[in-house]
Amino acid sequence: MTLRVAVVGAGYWGPNLVRNFRGSADWSLAAVCDLDAERAAKVVGDARDVAVETSLTRLLERDDLDAVAIATPANTHRAIAVQALEADKHVLVEKPLASSRESASQMVDLADERGLVLMCDHTYCYTPVVQRIRDIVASGELGTIHFIDSVRINLGLVQPDVDVIWDLAPHDLSIMDAVLPGGLAPVGVSAHGADPIGAGRACVGYLTMPLANGAIAHVHVNWLSPTKIRQMVIGGSRRTLVWDDLNPQQRLSVYDRGVDLDLASRSNDLADRTAAGISYRLGDMYAPSLPEKEALGSMVSEFAAAINQGRPPLTDGGAGLRVLDVLEAATTSLAANGLMVPISDQAQHDASTQHAEVLV
Structure with a gap:
């Protein structure tokens, strides 16, 4: 089953995630979301089927979205992940999982409650x-x-x-x-x-x-x-x-x-x-x-496999x-x-x- 994903954050790491999601048979890249529309558009390039979005709220209202990948500063991870999980989206988060264990625990608990995959991008x-x-x-x-x-x-x-x-x-x-x-x-x-x-x-x-x-x-x-x-x-x-x-x-x-x-x-x-x-x-x-x-190609494949198989990924919230x-x-x-x-x-x-x- 091909899944649809949006990347949140078009800075340093976001373009790497975009490239690998676009190159994976497991995924269809739906959107890139960033407060800077010009930066997001630059990452999207000439891909007309990929939307540019500046509002996380609007992005998460999309019914055709299965997951979001967060590539923003660590102190924003909890807020974005919680909003995505509450919108019933599976979540991939750039390392570290959050800026504190308390914030990360909230994310892990919410994902467990909703039966969603929360994965940390421990790339190595x-x-x-x-x-x-x-x-x-x-x-x-x-x-x-x-x-x-x-x-x-x-x-x-x-x-x-x-x-x-x-x-x-x-x-x-x-x-x-x-x-x-x-x-x-x-x-x-x-x-x-x-x-x-x-x-x-x-x-x-x-x-x-x-x-x-x-x-x-x-x-x-x-x-x-x-x-x-x-x-x-x-x-x-x-x-x-x-x-x-x-x-x-x-x-x-x-x-x-x-x-x-x-x-x-x-x-x-x-x-x-x-x-x-x-x-x-x-x-x-x-x-x-x-x-x-x-x-990163193996990582995005593992994210899709965990969602499709209903199991924890190798680098789950517990690893984070x-x-x-x-x-x-x-x-x-x-x-x-x-x-x-x-x-x-x-x-x-x-x-x-x-x-x-x-x-x-």
């Missing part, structure tokens, strides 16, 4: 490489996860309304949520940041997140680096996976290398245990082949909430000079429950 989760990483982790090939180390740095745009953690870390957090069994549910969050250029907000940030099984996750984000690095390392008890997003010849590598602890040789003496019980495994490496496929849990805890920690801020019991319960529903 739909890349072939992240989907392959998820399969590798789920297969048990890496063994028990011991650590995740993610780096996302570049000479980027200093945002006027959010710090570097809210700007860049949602990518890394959403990827971790997609690939970790049970989703992203850290015990707590410790955040450190710096503003060496006097921008009024952190331009360099570090997140440390202990995980429930004794593992740890770390995220480094930076607007000020003269070099661009996008890497993630996931270390397990059996193998370690390295993702280098800027290496098209070998984006993904899996290493049979690591540290083994001989349980039989353990003693009560730390020095003896260290000397006798640790060995280093130096095995092979392989680089899985990956298809070339645009992530789990990312916001970490971002809000990071903000609290940053203000308290790196204090470890626990993730609430309710947030962890929501994470495990909603992630389980997605996997059913």
